[in-house]
Amino acid sequence: MAVESLPEPWSSVSDRLRRRGLRWTPQRRTVIEVLAGADGHVTGAELVERCRGRDASTIPSTVYRTLDVLEELGLVRHGHDANGREEFHVLPAAEHGHLHCRQCGATWEIGDERATAVAAALRGADGFEVDIGHVTLVGRCADCVARTVATS
Amino acid sequence: MAVESLPEPWSSVSDRLRRRGLRWTPQRRTVIEVLAGADGHVTGAELVERCRGRDASTIPSTVYRTLDVLEELGLVRHGHDANGREEFHVLPAAEHGHLHCRQCGATWEIGDERATAVAAALRGADGFEVDIGHVTLVGRCADCVARTVATS
DNA sequence: CTCGCTATTGCAACGAGTCGCAATAGTCAC
């Protein structure tokens, strides 16, 4: 699929790059095509793998560097999973965080009201504006907590 | 410094290990001595480096595996810094989280009431019990937020 | 179309961990 025929904001990436004095290269085109076909979250390694599917000569460092510039353009945002590994949120997606239960291993998205409440709690006294989507919060889900209490 | 002369809980580690059918080895002794001399946070790499200072033949995988068993004993807890890299909290230290400002690069500890408020916000509807100390929350500090508003 | 500037690439080395496996060495029972 040609980049020009992709939906916004992907189709205008080449122009946005050139306007900044940056360049439109075949390698970046590959990354864009892969991102346009991804939805929600993708890990860095997955992205590299998918790029290699389209172009076997894909080099990891080039992909990661491209992701860096796309993040500056606001087209993706990176975060970290429960183990600290990178994952990319493909935009425009609603801002959201993740919770992970270390006992049962489940990971799920945090609801919007919940995210707002957390942000408010952190803003509290010192005015810190948290980027709730950057990390995966770890803990135990209600079911696992209940199960443990019952057992002990 | 001999392990036996270290303060609790370090001096009893050998016994606690043996009671579980685990073993007391020179390599583990080295890690314990280093941990007893550390306070607050240490990254995994730092720990390996310090162990190498006492015993040049220290192997990284052995140190990391030792940290795993010490975490099971509750003597250390690992978390992740703003870049997802591991850091270890040496116990017994008060439970606490970290905030990091991506604009000015500062990192600081989160106050106790603040941590409680965040935990409450997350517990909210679905009963998730967050381990606030596991990750470093990223965002912008009040100063940087104010500075940006003024500029724009 | 050609040229020159410099952003970007490929590559190779490195950093932070993790994992499987064969050899080693604690521990406990006698």
Place this chain on the structure above:
DNA sequence: GTGACTATTGCGACTCGTTGCAATAGCGAG
């Protein structure tokens, strides 16, 4: 003390990224 059982170690390979550097190749100007 000796021996056996098996937890642990060392090692090498591998994953996920990051970085410096020299060669390549976009892009805008003429």
